[in-house]
Amino acid sequence: MIAYYYFEGGLASSDLAYPELVRAVLPKTLVGFFAAVLFGAILSSFNSVLNSSVTLFGIDIYKQHINKEASEATVVKYGKIFGICLALAAMFIAPLIANAGSLFNYLQEINGIYSIPIFTIIVVGYLTKRVPAIAAKIGIFLGSALYIISQFIMKPHFIGNALEEAKNAGITDAGQLTLVEADAYPHYLHVMAILFVMNCIIMLVIGKFYPRKEAFELRYTEQVDISPYKYVKQGGIAVVLIVVAIYVYFAK
Incomplete structure (x- = not known):
């Protein structure tokens, strides 16, 4: 900034x-x-x-x-x-x-190969107790495979076709071609969101038909003190409000 x-x-x-x-x-x-x-x-x-x-x-x-x-x-x-x-x-x-253009964006796009499947497993694992381990394994491999297919096979194909059609239509301006390329395929963040929902649904369906025999229970080993900070809720709310305020301020 x-x-x-x-x-x-x-x-x-x-x-x-x-x-x-x-x-x-x-x-x-x-x-x-x-x-x-x-x-x-x-x-x-x-x-x-x-x-x-x-x-x-x-x-x-x-x-x-x-x-x-x-x-x-x-x-x-x-x-x-x-x-x-x-x-x-x-x-x-x-x-x-x-x-590759912006190195930061490129790295974030590449990180989606594993970040979204792992995030899906974490979310489903926290919110459910009967989804089996096989659902997590299927979710991480399927999520990574679908993302790779989307970003490295389908995306170049759609963008290539869109640019070819634009050039055939007489569009040669670099700025207009950039817009055509951006509109030819969903942004990788949108693809991540779609695959996140798909992975969640797949894991929940597996948990519905092949649930764990016993509901998972997190056991406290008492090896460390996990008493929460007495102002944890107030502190969490303050951090969220600060982040939202920063976003609103710089988005203007």
Whole structure:
């Protein structure tokens, strides 16, 4: 927001906001130092994600489903191999998204592959007690598959046809073509909302015909004190009101 007002909305892309703002306000003598700090932060974030992925693969996939009798050394070995493959895949994929427009929007669209199915499972899990585990497994795989089909198969097809028809109709202006592209297929947030509802319905239908034998009950182990903060409701309401106020203020 600072960059938008500083440059009066004149940036070609929202991805340029941070680097252009740094170039405009930071003394030139500190640019090199800042680049080193930024590079270190990027490596730190990449390492944390890579280590988390390797741990999840080693413990939750390899140890649980591939080799249940594997020793710790074996799990670490195949975890390292997975980490190397993941890092190489990231390096090869990175140039492909260089011209993806807004990097933030692109990442949010990609995150929908797993975020919506997981969110669906959380919501259904909180609100129901007899939906079985198989419904969650079907929901996460089906939700991811439908989203991939929608965004990477159907969307390019519809947009390509719409742009071709527009060009055949004599439309060559870049702005008008952008509008045609935007109207050719629903926004990925709308697709997420549709798939969220579909996944919920699918999981509830499975729970209706193949319910758990016993209703799930969350058991309190008393290992930690979970007494709620006495002002939790007032604090929650205050946070919600602040967020709504910020949204209303900046939406004007």
